[in-house]
C-alpha cells in the first residue's frame with residue numbers, strides 16, 4: 202500500500218534526461234538528501250542536475266513519519282557512550298543547525314508542508330532508559346537546549362523539534378531548487394557512475410562532482426557500507442479527539458507516533474521485535490509488525506479505521522552516523538542516515554556543497570564516508 206503522504210500528492214511533471222549534459226554537480230537520487238544537496242549547491246551558483254529513477258520522494262523520504270528532530274535516534278547520554286562526548290555533542294549541534302535550515306527554507310520558499318514546531322516527546326521504555334533521558338535533558342539544558350522533564354510520564358519534552366508532511370516538503374524544496382536553476386530529471390535511472398560522470402541508458406552527464414544520494418539503494422551503483430533496513434507504519438482516518446500533543450519517540454527511537462493536524466493517528470516502528478525480517482529492499486508490510494501497531498492503537502482507544510499501511514527502506518551505516526563527504530573512490534556520498542534522514546539532510550546538503558566548492562567544512566571529519 203502506498204504511504205499516506207504519497208497517496209494523491211501532487212507531482213510537478215518533469216522530463217527524463219534524453220541528451221548529454223555538462224554540469225558542476227550531478228546528484229543521483231531525488232529524496233530529501235538529493236534535493237537538499239542540489240538546493241544548497243544552487244544557492245551558491247553551481248549548475249546542478251538531479252537524476253531520479255522514479256518520482257521525487259518515492260523512497261524513504263516519502264515513507265517516513267515526518268519527524269524533524271534534533272540529535273540522533275538514541276538519547277544524548279547513549280550517544281556520548283557510543284561516540285564519545287565531544288563527537289556526540291558536535292553531531293547534536295549539527296542536527297540543531299539542520300533544524301534551523303529546515304525552518305528557514307520552509308519560510309523563505311513558503312513550502313506548504315503542514316510544518317508544526319510544537320516540540321517532541323522522548324519517552325522511556327524502561328527504568329534504565331528513563332535515567333538516561335533525564336540525565337540527557339540535564340546535560341543538554343546546560344548546552345542551551347530547550348528541554349523539560351515530565352517525570353510522571355517518564356519523558357523529556359524537546360521544545361524546538363517539529364513535524365512535516367515529508368512529500369510536500371521534498372517536492373516544495375525541489376520547486377525552489379528548480380527556480381534557482383537546478384535541472385531535475387525524473388524517470389532517469391543512473392546505471393553507472395565514476396568521479397566525473399554519471400551514465401543513464403540514453404545520456405552521459407559530465408560533472409565536476411557526482412554525489413550519490415541513493416541511500417539504501419547505493420549498493421546497486423557502487424560498493425558501500427549502507428545496509429537496507431525496513432521500517433513500517435500505519436495511519437488511521439482522522440479522529441476529532443487530540444490523543445497526542447506532539448510527536449513521540451519511545452523505546453530508544455524504535456517506536457514512534459504522532460497525530461496529524463487533520464486528526465489522523467500515525468504509528469510506526471517495533472522493528473526490534475522482528476530484526477531478522479526487517480531487512481532488505483521492499484516497501485511492503487508484515488502481519489507480525491502491523492498487528493502490534495494495531496494493538497497499540499487499540500490500547501490508546503483509537504478506534505478509527507486504519508486507512509494506510511506501508512513500509513519504507515532505510516539505509517543504515519556501520520556506526521549509526523551518516524556517510525557525508527568525498528570518498529576514496531572520488532565520488533561524493535550523502536546517505537546512510539540510519540532512520541534519521543530528516544534530522545540531517547539540510548545540513549548534510551550544506552556540508553556536501555561546501556566540500557565541492559571549497560574542499561572544506563568544519564564537520565567533514567564527523568561524517569567522513571571512509572572513517573573506521
Ligand SMILES: Cc1cc2nc3c(=O)[nH]c(=O)nc-3n(C[C@H](O)[C@H](O)[C@H](O)COP(=O)(O)OP(=O)(O)OC[C@H]3O[C@@H](n4cnc5c(N)ncnc54)[C@H](O)[C@@H]3O)c2cc1C
Pocket residue numbers: 229230231232233234235252253254255256257258259260261262263264265266267268269270389390391392414415416417418419422431432433434469512513514515516535536537538539540541542543544545
Ligand atoms: C518507516 C520509516 C520512518 C522514518 N521516520 C523518520 C522520521 O520521522 N524522521 C526522520 O528524520 N527520518 C525518518 N526516517 C528515515 C528517513 O526517511 C530517511 O533517512 C531519509 O528519507 C533518507 O533520504 P534519502 O534521500 O537519503 O533516501 P531516499 O529517500 O530513499 O532517496 C533515494 C532516492 O534515490 C533514488 N535512486 C536509487 N538508485 C537510483 C539510480 N540508480 N538512479 C537514479 N535514482 C536512484 C531512489 O529512487 C530514491 O528516490 C524513516 C524511514 C522510514 C522507512
